[in-house]
Amino acid sequence: MENQTNNNIRPSWDEFWFTLALFYSTRGTCNRLRAACLLIDKNNRLVGAGYNGSLPGHPHCDEVGHLMVDGHCIRTLHAEVNAILHSTGDLEGATAYILGTPCIDCVRKLLAKKVKTIIFTRDYDNQARGGEYILELVKTSGAEIKRMDIDFHKTLAKETAILAGPGGAFFDPDIQLAMYWQRREDEK
Ligand SMILES: [Zn+2]
Numbered sequence: 588m589e590n591q592t593n594n595n596i597r598p599s600w601d602e603f604w605f606t607l608a609l610f611y612s613t614r615g616t617c618n619r620l621r622a623a624c625l626l627i628d629k630n631n632r633l634v635g636a637g638y639n640g641s642l643p644g645h646p647h648c649d650e651v652g653h654l655m656v657d658g659h660c661i662r663t664l665h666a667e668v669n670a671i672l673h674s675t676g677d678l679e680g681a682t683a684y685i686l687g688t689p690c691i692d693c694v695r696k697l698l699a700k701k702v703k704t705i706i707f708t709r710d711y712d713n714q715a716r717g718g719e720y721i722l723e724l725v726k727t728s729g730a731e732i733k734r735m736d737i738d739f740h741k742t743l744a745k746e747t748a749i750l751a752g753p754g755g756a757f758f759d760p761d762i763q764l765a766m767y768w769q770r771r772e773d774e775k
């Protein structure tokens with residue numbers, strides 16, 4: 588019965604991967620956008636991950652300011668590119684989980700690697716150059732792109748509850764014991 592309860596509160600795969608993307612984004616080096624991308628293969632294994640960041644050894648936007656061209660900061664490698672560059676497995680048929688809205692360059696690269704599904708969390712905006720062609724490119728490749736609403740506050744609360752529960756990394760027997768005695772008190 589206890590197992591069943593635990594299963595009910597486990598995050599879904601979508602919630603799980605997006606939570607991981609959320610944490611990756613905290614390493615981003617450009618505060619115009621802290622994006623992240625995870626690449627998950629056909630067998631639901633993580634085979635690539637990246638965030639928006641300066642090239643290795645280069646200064647960060649957060650330290651020296653942005654490198655603006657046509658209204659966009661071009662100092663960083665996009666999360667999707669970093670994820671592809673550091674991927675460790677076959678990307679054919681993979682799913683890209685993107686925290687942020689992918690630009691057409693990144694969509695093209697993902698499609699070239701035969702990524703089949705692109706899921707992103709933010710509103711799709713076509714303001715970046717060529718954005719209006721993204722859907723067409725995806726369709727021609729026989730791939731799929733979709734936006735997904737993830738309630739991060741709710742998801743993180745659910746995950747934190749698991750971590751604080753039995754067997755979790757934040758589990759504190761003293762707190763559990765105190766709660767037990769409190770309940771005993773309350774029952775009196
Ligand atoms: Zn920047």
Ligand SMILES: [Zn+2]
Binds near residue numbers: 666
């Ligand atoms: Zn991009």
